[in-house]
Amino acid sequence: MKTKYLLTTAAAIAVAAWATGANAAGKWDGGDDLATSPLECGAGAAAAAAPMKYDGGQPTNPPDKAGKEITIVDVPKLIGIGYFNATSKGIQDAAKELGNVKAKTDGPTEAKIDEQIKFIDNYITSGVDGILFAANDPVAIAPVLKKALSKGIHVIGYDANSTPDAREWFVNQSPFNGIAKAMMDAMAKEIGEDGSFGIVTSTFTTPNQARWIAEMQAYAAKCHPKMQWLETVEAQEDNNLSFNQATTLINKYGDKLKGLFGMTSVATPASAEAVTKAGLCGKVAVVGLATPNAMKPYVHADCVKSVVLWNPIDLGYAATYVMRAVEDGKLKPGATSVDAGKLGKLNVINGSEILLGPPFIYDKGNIDKFDF
Amino acid sequence: MTVAVEKTPARKLPRWLARHETLLAVILVIALLGLGAFNERFLTFDNLLNQGRLMTEIGLIALPMTFVIITGGIDLSVGAIVGLCAIMLGYSWKTFGFPLPLAIVFSLFVGGLAGFVNGLVITRVKVPPLIMTIATLALYRGLAEGVSQAHSVRGYPEWFYFLGQGSLYRVPTQLLVLVVLVVVAGVALDRTTFGRTLYAIGSNETAARFSALNVDRAKLIVYTLSGLASALAAFVLVSRVTTTRMDMGMGYELDVIAAVVLGGTSIFGGSGTIWGTAIGLAMIQLLKNGLALTGVKGDATIVVIGAALILSVLVASSLQRRRD
Numbered sequence: 251m252k253t254k255y256l257l258t259t260a261a262a263i264a265v266a267a268w269a270t271g272a273n274a275a276g277k278w279d280g281g282d283d284l285a286t287s288p289l290e291c292g293a294g295a296a297a298a299a300a301p302m303k304y305d306g307g308q309p310t311n312p313p314d315k316a317g318k319e320i321t322i323v324d325v326p327k328l329i330g331i332g333y334f335n336a337t338s339k340g341i342q343d344a345a346k347e348l349g350n351v352k353a354k355t356d357g358p359t360e361a362k363i364d365e366q367i368k369f370i371d372n373y374i375t376s377g378v379d380g381i382l383f384a385a386n387d388p389v390a391i392a393p394v395l396k397k398a399l400s401k402g403i404h405v406i407g408y409d410a411n412s413t414p415d416a417r418e419w420f421v422n423q424s425p426f427n428g429i430a431k432a433m434m435d436a437m438a439k440e441i442g443e444d445g446s447f448g449i450v451t452s453t454f455t456t457p458n459q460a461r462w463i464a465e466m467q468a469y470a471a472k473c474h475p476k477m478q479w480l481e482t483v484e485a486q487e488d489n490n491l492s493f494n495q496a497t498t499l500i501n502k503y504g505d506k507l508k509g510l511f512g513m514t515s516v517a518t519p520a521s522a523e524a525v526t527k528a529g530l531c532g533k534v535a536v537v538g539l540a541t542p543n544a545m546k547p548y549v550h551a552d553c554v555k556s557v558v559l560w561n562p563i564d565l566g567y568a569a570t571y572v573m574r575a576v577e578d579g580k581l582k583p584g585a586t587s588v589d590a591g592k593l594g595k596l597n598v599i600n601g602s603e604i605l606l607g608p609p610f611i612y613d614k615g616n617i618d619k620f621d622f
Numbered sequence: 623m624t625v626a627v628e629k630t631p632a633r634k635l636p637r638w639l640a641r642h643e644t645l646l647a648v649i650l651v652i653a654l655l656g657l658g659a660f661n662e663r664f665l666t667f668d669n670l671l672n673q674g675r676l677m678t679e680i681g682l683i684a685l686p687m688t689f690v691i692i693t694g695g696i697d698l699s700v701g702a703i704v705g706l707c708a709i710m711l712g713y714s715w716k717t718f719g720f721p722l723p724l725a726i727v728f729s730l731f732v733g734g735l736a737g738f739v740n741g742l743v744i745t746r747v748k749v750p751p752l753i754m755t756i757a758t759l760a761l762y763r764g765l766a767e768g769v770s771q772a773h774s775v776r777g778y779p780e781w782f783y784f785l786g787q788g789s790l791y792r793v794p795t796q797l798l799v800l801v802v803l804v805v806v807a808g809v810a811l812d813r814t815t816f817g818r819t820l821y822a823i824g825s826n827e828t829a830a831r832f833s834a835l836n837v838d839r840a841k842l843i844v845y846t847l848s849g850l851a852s853a854l855a856a857f858v859l860v861s862r863v864t865t866t867r868m869d870m871g872m873g874y875e876l877d878v879i880a881a882v883v884l885g886g887t888s889i890f891g892g893s894g895t896i897w898g899t900a901i902g903l904a905m906i907q908l909l910k911n912g913l914a915l916t917g918v919k920g921d922a923t924i925v926v927i928g929a930a931l932i933l934s935v936l937v938a939s940s941l942q943r944r945r946d
Contacts, residue, residue: 329920356919362872367863368676372914375669376661389776390863393787455774455867 286468289431304583305414306602307395312402315379315577317350322380322573323373324355324566325366327410328487332541333515333562334384336622337409340566341382347591348574353382361452361487363387370394374401380573383417384409388457392416404576408569409562410457414602418576421569421596422603423560426458430465431473432609433537436556437509438474440535446478447509447535448499450517452487459513466511480507485517492520500528512538518557522548542612542620549617557612563622568593568606642886643898645937650905657912664915667792670908675794675862677907679704679855680874681900682800684881685807686847688899691882692811693823693841694891695751699740700852700878702762704871707733707856709766712775712866722782730853736762737849741842759875766868775866786861796858803851808896816840824891880927881906884934905930 324341326334338355345351356373358365363386371394373381381398385391388411395405395416407420414420437447451459463482470477480503485492496510496517510525512518518538522545525534531553540557548554571590575581581588587595588604599605612620658665683700690697711729714720720728736758744754788795811817819840822830831837852871860866885902887894906927913923 354919356914359921359924360873362869363863363867364859364870368910369914369920371672371676372911375663375672375911376915376917377663387774387863387865387867389774389865390867393862393864453869454771455869 288469291473302601306418307415309399319350320379321352324382325357326384328361329357336562337566340563344567344570380404385412420603424609426461426465437537441508444476445508448480449482449511451513487516492517496521496524509535519544661915674797678796678800682855683878689844697848698755698875699758701871701874702759703852704856705766706762707853708870709770733853734850737846741845745838770868
């Protein structure tokens with residue numbers, strides 16, 4: 251922890267002029283080479299994208315497990331944080347409901363891609379029927395997932411995608427542009443169309459966060475052009491570091507800073523805590539992605555008005571149902587929907603992704619109804 | 623594989639048996655058989671070779687780290703150098719437009735230079751290695767972040783993956799590289815003046831200086847080697863995971879030092895062998911893998927590794943006492 255902090259502070263000093271200048275002004279490309287697709291301003295549903303051909307990968311000679319008991323392992327980005335505890339709970343719920351799925355969650359204690367690769371590699375050797383994953387890096391994880399496919403293991407992603415051909419399906423919690431729109435609209439409502447804000451994220455290359463920020467920038471340029479983008483800082487998915495980074499932003503920009511975005515379920519409560527400790531509740535708005543339990547105190551204290559997220563329990567639940575459907579041969583390339591238990595039918599989008607639903611905004615009125 | 627520096631006046635155990643490496647090798651074999659009995663997928667050729675693939679990066683850095691620690695120093699910047707070199711490799715190829723082979727050489731050069739800078743400041747300015755390399759740990763990681771602007775580099779040509787993902791006669795390519803380098807480093811440490819100079823520096827630096835040994839030059843060499851090996855590890859890692867990221871190698875320093883220390887190298891300098899490091903490395907990797915295959919979860923595995931480290935240090939020090 252100390253090393254990490256030291257590293258970040260010293261690194262920040264070493265490249266301060268270089269990095270900050272460019273990050274504040276530069277265009278975000280989401281860490282990949284995809285184009286952004288901002289949604290229309292104001293209220294309204296997202297236009298349906300043109301149907302795409304199935305672009306996922308397929309396992310080599312998987313054993314026929316239709317209706318039989320299967321053992322699956324879930325390797326999230328990291329274990330021991332509220333968000334992935336919630337997806338893991340959803341997986342267990344679905345496994346219990348289905349009755350013929352044995353599921354376990356195991357993964358690195360820090361969101362490190364090489365550790366994650368080793369975990370998956372070990373589970374391939376130990377012989378499981380299916381692997382669920384949330385990637386720390388979309389490309390770096392691909393070789394080991396392809397290895398799993400080549401051994402006849404079914405591979406389904408959720409939360410954070412890999413390159414499409416390295417897995418069969420990906421359960422998409424919410425399209426990136428939908429989240430970006432919800433976040434920017436919520437922030438604009440709180441700090442006004444000419445407010446300025448900072449962002450606390452995990453790392454500049456983490457697939458989801460980088461993509462959301464790119465989409466937020468594209469959407470802001472289109473719909474909130476006067477809002478001022480101050481600086482984006484990295485804080486891994488580390489509680490202390492997030493708090494320190496948020497505090498640094500508050501001190502650095504002073505009155506200029508009207509709002510903070512938390513891009514991870516760790517950064518958002520840490521940013522809210524930083525604002526609370528600085529006595530700036532009501533002066534600096536915090537909008538972000540987070541799990542409700544972590545945000546309840548700040549929402550009740552009126553320090554945070556809107557928390558954006560899908561329901562991660564549903565996400566894990568849906569991923570398990572998708573896995574079962576694939577093992578049973580019910581979900582094949584070209585399908586347009588899949589049955590996901592209590593969630594009903596979920597639609598296939600972008601060729602090989604399964605859409606969970608639009609993002610959800612937790613506020614003072616509804617947050618107490620959720621417990622995860 | 624005997625080392626000349628051990629000074630053991632009276633021995634109760636035969637000398638070869640009382641050596642830390644021998645003991646460790648025995649424990650390793652017992653652990654292997656034990657874990658193999660628990661899980662039939664553990665003691666297979668494929669699995670063991672695959673583990674060799676996964677431990678190569680740490681192993682490459684552990685070799686010069688053994689040298690560094692024998693001289694009584696430490697290098698905490700290795701993980702950051704891995705990150706910096708990975709970025710240099712990717713960026714010099716994609717952004718500066720170097721041909722890929724040249725980019726690889728350039729990245730190795732940067733690694734060597736990063737290590738050289740460590741060594742230069744440590745020997746000339748007399749900054750303690752711990753302080754210097756903590757500083758460069760931050761500095762090099764910061765550079766990697768600054769140069770890359772945290773963007774990843776992908777899309778290397780197919781031949782580039784041979785080192786990280788290919789095999790020769792079923793043996794992972796990088797494991798062959800590691801084995802060759804282990805032998806080279808082991809022989810260099812045991813059989814050359816350079817190796818004996820390192821032990822002399824670690825045992826008593828002042829005495830080494832008065833014996834007209836070129837202490838500063840030896841130190842410069844080991845820190846440069848450390849940087850160079852980190853650069854090589856970066857190359858292997860990028861080739862294995864097909865992508866360059868600035869956070870690569872984060873936390874490697876601890877894994878490397880754990881392998882070296884478990885292998886019996888004294889953190890105070892003056893004693894240790896490459897063979898011990900190789901066994902320590904294999905032990906940690908196989909223990910992690912064996913436990914994972916037996917169904918122990920990741921968090922519990924770390925606890926077991928920690929316990930194994932403490933145990934090995936206890937055994938080593940009790941052996942030391944029996945010998946002295």
